Amino acid sequence: MLLFENKEQKLINTLKFVGSPFKKFVSTGEIKEDVGLVQSRQEFLQNIINVIERNENFILPIIGSVGQGKTHLYWALKNELYNYNIVYISLETVYKKFYYNTYAEFIENLGEKPEERVEPLRNMTKRLCNEWDAGERKFGFFQIADIEDVKKKALKIWSKKFEDKDSLMDVITAIIAHQCDPYKKLEAERWLIGELMDIRDLSRLNLKYDLRKTNIAFTMLKVLIENLKKESVLFIDDFERIITMKTPIYETTEETEEIEEVFDPSWFGTKQTPENYTSEKVLDKILDLQKIRGLRIIITLKSIDYLEEIKRKIEKKNRKLLLMMKKPIIMSDFVEQDVFQFYKNNLDFFFASINYNDYFKHFSTSFFPLNKAVLKYTFKKAKGNPREVIKYLIKIFNEIVTSNEELEKILENYHQG
Amino acid sequence: MNNLTDFVLYDSLNNKISNGEFTGSIISKYEDKIIFSDNITISNSDEISIYQGLIVGFEEQDEELTAFSRKSDFLWKNLEEVPLDYSVLISENTVDQFNREQFTDDFPFTINLLHTAGLYLNYAEFKVNHLDFFKDEILKNPVSLINNGIIMADRVVINELGDPVFYDCIIVGRDDKNLIKVSYETFVNVDDTNVLYIIILGIEELKV
Numbered sequence: 001m002l003l004f005e006n007k008e009q010k011l012i013n014t015l016k017f018v019g020s021p022f023k024k025f026v027s028t029g030e031i032k033e034d035v036g037l038v039q040s041r042q043e044f045l046q047n048i049i050n051v052i053e054r055n056e057n058f059i060l061p062i063i064g065s066v067g068q069g070k071t072h073l074y075w076a077l078k079n080e081l082y083n084y085n086i087v088y089i090s091l092e093t094v095y096k097k098f099y100y101n102t103y104a105e106f107i108e109n110l111g112e113k114p115e116e117r118v119e120p121l122r123n124m125t126k127r128l129c130n131e132w133d134a135g136e137r138k139f140g141f142f143q144i145a146d147i148e149d150v151k152k153k154a155l156k157i158w159s160k161k162f163e164d165k166d167s168l169m170d171v172i173t174a175i176i177a178h179q180c181d182p183y184k185k186l187e188a189e190r191w192l193i194g195e196l197m198d199i200r201d202l203s204r205l206n207l208k209y210d211l212r213k214t215n216i217a218f219t220m221l222k223v224l225i226e227n228l229k230k231e232s233v234l235f236i237d238d239f240e241r242i243i244t245m246k247t248p249i250y251e252t253t254e255e256t257e258e259i260e261e262v263f264d265p266s267w268f269g270t271k272q273t274p275e276n277y278t279s280e281k282v283l284d285k286i287l288d289l290q291k292i293r294g295l296r297i298i299i300t301l302k303s304i305d306y307l308e309e310i311k312r313k314i315e316k317k318n319r320k321l322l323l324m325m326k327k328p329i330i331m332s333d334f335v336e337q338d339v340f341q342f343y344k345n346n347l348d349f350f351f352a353s354i355n356y357n358d359y360f361k362h363f364s365t366s367f368f369p370l371n372k373a374v375l376k377y378t379f380k381k382a383k384g385n386p387r388e389v390i391k392y393l394i395k396i397f398n399e400i401v402t403s404n405e406e407l408e409k410i411l412e413n414y415h416q417g
Numbered sequence: 418m419n420n421l422t423d424f425v426l427y428d429s430l431n432n433k434i435s436n437g438e439f440t441g442s443i444i445s446k447y448e449d450k451i452i453f454s455d456n457i458t459i460s461n462s463d464e465i466s467i468y469q470g471l472i473v474g475f476e477e478q479d480e481e482l483t484a485f486s487r488k489s490d491f492l493w494k495n496l497e498e499v500p501l502d503y504s505v506l507i508s509e510n511t512v513d514q515f516n517r518e519q520f521t522d523d524f525p526f527t528i529n530l531l532h533t534a535g536l537y538l539n540y541a542e543f544k545v546n547h548l549d550f551f552k553d554e555i556l557k558n559p560v561s562l563i564n565n566g567i568i569m570a571d572r573v574v575i576n577e578l579g580d581p582v583f584y585d586c587i588i589v590g591r592d593d594k595n596l597i598k599v600s601y602e603t604f605v606n607v608d609d610t611n612v613l614y615i616i617i618l619g620i621e622e623l624k625v
Contacts, residue, residue, distance in 0.1 A: 139471040140442035140455035141569065143516050144623045
């Protein structure tokens with residue numbers, strides 16, 4: 001039995017062995033984050049939740065400068081609104097095959113494991129086929145659906161809701177095959193989860209295209225979002241890329257001279273660059289998503305100027321769509337108290353994850369290994385920017401973990417600056 | 418009425434009769450034939466009618482017994498006329514389970530017949546036995562009349578001994594006290610000596 005133990009030194013030794021609790025300073029849509037929000041952000045989060053819960057279709061801009069925690073907000077929303085299907089997309093990765101990639105993100109978001117993803121999809125196709133009377137029992141027992149009749153009924157019910165009738169027919173065919181035709185069920189399921197299919201598989205399903213075809217992907221996205229049991233929120237990060245994607249480089253002759261290009265679109269009487277064209281197309285596609293009932297869209301932007309520019313673009317396309325745009329919610333910097341809480345939240349999470357329970361016994365009310373003065377210094381230096389705060393904390397903890405100097409000496413450097 | 422439990426609507430042996438209009442999943446034993454229907458009406462004057470039921474059994478054609486299934490209306494004016502042995506309303510839970518188990522991918526190579534055909538018949542001098550021909554095959558939509566009851570199943574497999582094994586089945590029959598019982602079984606092994614007949618229902622006849 002230990003009569004005396006230097007608990008502080010033990011904690012430092014543990015850190016030296018395990019490593020720093022602060023490692024990652026950029027949040028991404030792929031890696032899950034479980035650390036909760038600080039107090040001032042709770043209120044901010046609640047404002048967003050209120051908009052989500054009180055409205056059906058909208059675009060909600062969130063404005064925050066670099067490193068303010070816009071992406072982390074996605075994880076906070078996901079943790080808080082577990083009854084919603086919240087899907088993260090980054091324009092950088094989905095601008096090509098926009099609907100197909102967005103659909104793939106929705107499917108991936110349905111569950112962590114592949115079998116968990118398929119289950120909501122199966123429930124949806126079953127429910128839809130029942131609505132189309134495919135589940136009717138002949139003579140009280142036999143579920144012998146007349147596939148052509150079911151298709152006709154489905155088409156009749158849905159034809160007013162969908163513009164592209166060919167795509168709608170393909171989607172209906174796949175859904176009915178999935179539920180009513182045991183011999184095509186597997187192929188139909190592969191089609192529905194967005195797998196790439198060869199011509200042989202497609203012909204077995206009596207379909208010409210898989211979901212890579214733009215119109216089919218859009219129709220399927222609409223079907224999925226409108227018929228899943230959970231409401232959907234699409235979180236589009238760094239939306240200003242829609243503008244930066246389209247810097248006009250052929251506008252003036254001076255600029256043209258500076259850039260060595262083999263192809264100049266102005267030869268064909270157009271000032272549109274390929275980037276310009278792509279971003280226009282992506283913006284059109286995003287605006288088309290408003291036709292999907294119940295889809296809430298959150299966009300994050302670095303500044304209000306970007307928002308104004310995007311609004312002007314939307315206005316040029318369709319003024320009515322501006323009505324969908326909600327008043328932006330501005331993300332503020334951390335206040336000093338937030339840094340204290342953020343630091344404690346992270347340490348609590350870190351020591352819980354490595355099962356170091358002594359931390360909660362002996363350090364639950366202290367800031368050890370740092371202290372209040374160091375955290376105040378960090379806040380001041382980072383000017384309240386969360387990413388800068390994390391960078392400072394990474395720097396300090398790396399020094400604690402790797403240096404042989406005493407803790408007090410290390411921390412002295414972070415008192416006076 | 419609530420269909421959460423199985424309900425005997427008519428039992429000739431125990432003089433049980435329930436008056437009313439019933440809808441749901443109903444199995445009736447009619448002589449040595451079986452009627453599947455989604456309705457039955459038993460009036461206060463004991464008139465029994467079934468609208469658009471599916472009757473399944475063997476009938477004589479050209480001095481041979483041939484399996485058949487056909488859609489038909491039935492009407493019996495009074496109890497003396499009624500040839501039914503019993504009618505049972507199967508509970509929603511049982512039918513749901515029966516339907517749920519049907520479309521599994523575990524049996525992808527199932528044989529579906531387009532038209533109703535007899536797989537097995539053991540009736541006096543009339544015999545039909547195609548069990549050996551279908552050994553190790555999976556046949557969809559079998560209906561069987563056995564010594565004391567009826568089996569309707571999603572599929573039947575003829576095992577290596579040549580005996581039928583029914584999968585995903587609803588069984589209706591009389592127990593040793595002649596009371597009518599209903600059960601759902603995932604699979605049932607039956608010795609072919611206990612079987613009066615097995616008929617495979619044709620998809621086309623079900624679609625009519």
